[in-house]
Amino acid sequence: SQQGEEDPQALSIQEGENATMNCSYKTSINNLQWYRQNSGRGLVHLILIRSNEREKHSGRLRVTLDTSKKSSSLLITASRAADTASYFCATDGNTDKLIFGTGTRLQVFP
Amino acid sequence: DAMVIQNPRYQVTQFGKPVTLSCSQTLNHNVMYWYQQKSSQAPKLLFHYYDKDFNNEADTPDNFQSRRPNTSFCFLDIRSPGLGDTAMYLCAVKRGGQETQYFGPGTRLLVL
Numbered sequence: 001s002q003q004g005e006e007d008p009q010a011l012s013i014q015e016g017e018n019a020t021m022n023c024s025y026k027t028s029i030n031n032l033q034w035y036r037q038n039s040g041r042g043l044v045h046l047i048l049i050r051s052n053e054r055e056k057h058s059g060r061l062r063v064t065l066d067t068s069k070k071s072s073s074l075l076i077t078a079s080r081a082a083d084t085a086s087y088f089c090a091t092d093g094n095t096d097k098l099i100f101g102t103g104t105r106l107q108v109f110p
Numbered sequence: 111d112a113m114v115i116q117n118p119r120y121q122v123t124q125f126g127k128p129v130t131l132s133c134s135q136t137l138n139h140n141v142m143y144w145y146q147q148k149s150s151q152a153p154k155l156l157f158h159y160y161d162k163d164f165n166n167e168a169d170t171p172d173n174f175q176s177r178r179p180n181t182s183f184c185f186l187d188i189r190s191p192g193l194g195d196t197a198m199y200l201c202a203v204k205r206g207g208q209e210t211q212y213f214g215p216g217t218r219l220l221v222l
Contacts, residue, residue, distance in 0.1 A: 003152060031209055042114070042200055042213035043153070088152060096141060096160060096204075098211060100152035 004089060004101035012107045019076040021104040023089030024069075030092050032065055034074050035100075037086045046087075047074075079108045113137050114214035116201050122220045123191055131186040131217045133201030142184045143211065144176060145200040153200055159184065160206060191221045 004025035013019055031050045035043040049056045049065045056063045062075040076083055086105050090098040115134045123129045140161050145153035157166045159178045175187045198218050202211040
């Protein structure tokens, strides 16, 4: 399987704390993306990092990419209860298709 | 304003009874995708259209078929649903040459 893996599978934190989730993938990539999925809903694109980038920021999100290790991390700073969701990394494998990681379920308690 | 619309949102069907799920978009993007997502799992690509060109994933069961009559609409037909086809079905679109996919809210299918 080309599917990537994420860890942790589940993460529970208090509001205000930072949340870090990690993604490992198997193929060469043009870019890596992170998506959020609220329970029972579709996925929402959060941020994209290209293979020649090492770090990217968007609001409270910080993404890093290490292509030599085929890994990425997503940091959500100062988390809020509304950040409760599942987070998936996705790689393009140099194609028009996305291969999603296994996901991290984040629970933020007020 | 909804950009990718899926109907119905919930569908219950009986084992072996054909079902059709629909997806429409207001973005006029030329690439459309169908994913299957089982409980607590990652979305798994079933097939996609690049314009009118249909691309089937190697491990997509023959039971699953798709139609794209025009740019805006795409259908997923499950000819003889089995219990294992109970899942969320997600439609996504993107503009060819760009990276971001835009997802619909999904159709939750229950096969009894």
